[in-house]
Amino acid sequence: xxxxxxxxxxxxxxxxxxxxxxxxxxxxxxxxxxxxxxxxxxxxxxxxxxxxxxxxxxxxxxxxxxxxxxxxxxxxxxxxxxxxxxxxxxxxxxxxxxxxxxxxxxxxxxxxxxxxxxxxxxxxxxxxxxxxxxxxxxxxxxxxxxxxxxxxxxxxxxxxxxxxxxxxxxxxxxxxxxxxxxxxxxxxxxxxxxxxxxxxxxxxxxxxxxxxxxxxxxxxxxxxxxxxxxxxxxxxxxxxxxxxxxxxxxxxxxxxxxxxxxxxxxxxxxxxxxxxxxxxxxxxxxxxxxxxxxxxxxxxxxxxxxxxxxx
Numbered sequence: 001x002x003x004x005x006x007x008x009x010x011x012x013x014x015x016x017x018x019x020x021x022x023x024x025x026x027x028x029x030x031x032x033x034x035x036x037x038x039x040x041x042x043x044x045x046x047x048x049x050x051x052x053x054x055x056x057x058x059x060x061x062x063x064x065x066x067x068x069x070x071x072x073x074x075x076x077x078x079x080x081x082x083x084x085x086x087x088x089x090x091x092x093x094x095x096x097x098x099x100x101x102x103x104x105x106x107x108x109x110x111x112x113x114x115x116x117x118x119x120x121x122x123x124x125x126x127x128x129x130x131x132x133x134x135x136x137x138x139x140x141x142x143x144x145x146x147x148x149x150x151x152x153x154x155x156x157x158x159x160x161x162x163x164x165x166x167x168x169x170x171x172x173x174x175x176x177x178x179x180x181x182x183x184x185x186x187x188x189x190x191x192x193x194x195x196x197x198x199x200x201x202x203x204x205x206x207x208x209x210x211x212x213x214x215x216x217x218x219x220x221x222x223x224x225x226x227x228x229x230x231x232x233x234x235x236x237x238x239x240x241x242x243x244x245x246x247x248x249x250x251x252x253x254x255x256x257x258x259x260x261x262x263x264x265x266x267x268x269x270x271x272x273x274x275x276x277x278x279x280x281x282x283x284x285x286x287x288x289x290x291x292x293x294x295x296x297x298x299x300x301x302x303x304x305x306x307x308x309x310x311x
Contacts (some may be wrong), residue, residue, distance in 0.1 A: 034078045034235040046073035060229040063211050067218025074210035082204040084238050087170040090231040093162050096125040097224035104211050112215035116141050117206050121168050121181050130159045134181040138201050148193045158193040
């Protein structure tokens with residue numbers, strides 16, 4: 001009977017391993033769609049070269065964005081039709097006057113902040129002070145937005161600082177249809193703020209990385225600017241990948257971040273909290289695996305109980 005116990009316990013361990021261990025995700029083949037470190041002239045197109053320009057001495061791109069002017073600067077055309085993508089860049093804001101906003105987005109040819117398809121990362125200075133914004137306009141013109149102010153997403157208000165280099169990462173997961181923005185202090189590596197939006201539909205047909213104020217009509221003032229520098233712009237995609245049920249986003253929050261109860265809103269925006277980001281479960285063990293493991297437990301318990309009675 002001692003040998004039978006050893007066999008049953010071994011079978012139990014094997015079943016648990018097969019049906020409950022995580023399925024590893026294939027990282028896929030990463031493809032760079034666009035990249036510039038600004039070490040050389042990136043040849044961005046702009047309608048205001050006096051304030052939006054490449055600086056060869058700093059090896060960065062200078063911007064000065066004013067509402068109501070329709071100024072823009074954008075990258076050469078990018079070959080993106082659909083699928084997941086990650087957009088990275090560095091930004092240092094020297095000044096952000098009241099009612100002005102720095103925006104860097106990925107869109108179609110119009111680059112209008114109110115028209116889709118368009119995904120926008122923004123640093124503004126308005127009613128709630130110096131806060132960050134993630135905005136999405138889908139291909140079918142659905143508008144969604146979340147800011148780092150507590151009134152928008154229910155967490156603590158988070159503000160950026162001037163003259164501080166930040167790294168911004170925008171990640172789109174086309175399987176779960178989730179778009180996330182993460183802002184990190186570049187010097188310390190500390191995450192400043194991160195939040196998600198559900199796109200509700202696939203993103204597609206975007207071909208320009210841009211900065212500017214097209215569609216921002218402002219308050220009529222022409223002497224207010226959001227000024228600073230961008231650097232290390234990169235857009236990548238994953239050409240093939242199998243996602244497991246245990247895969248988590250690259251931008252998962254630190255363990256010390258509190259959980260929040262989202263406040264009611266009259267907007268059509270969908271906010272997805274960091275602690276409940278949906279992930280597809282293509283290769284999870286499922287009910288069958290759990291049932292088999294449970295039967296193995298029950299069988300082992302019966303045999304061991306009978307054996308103890310005989311002893």
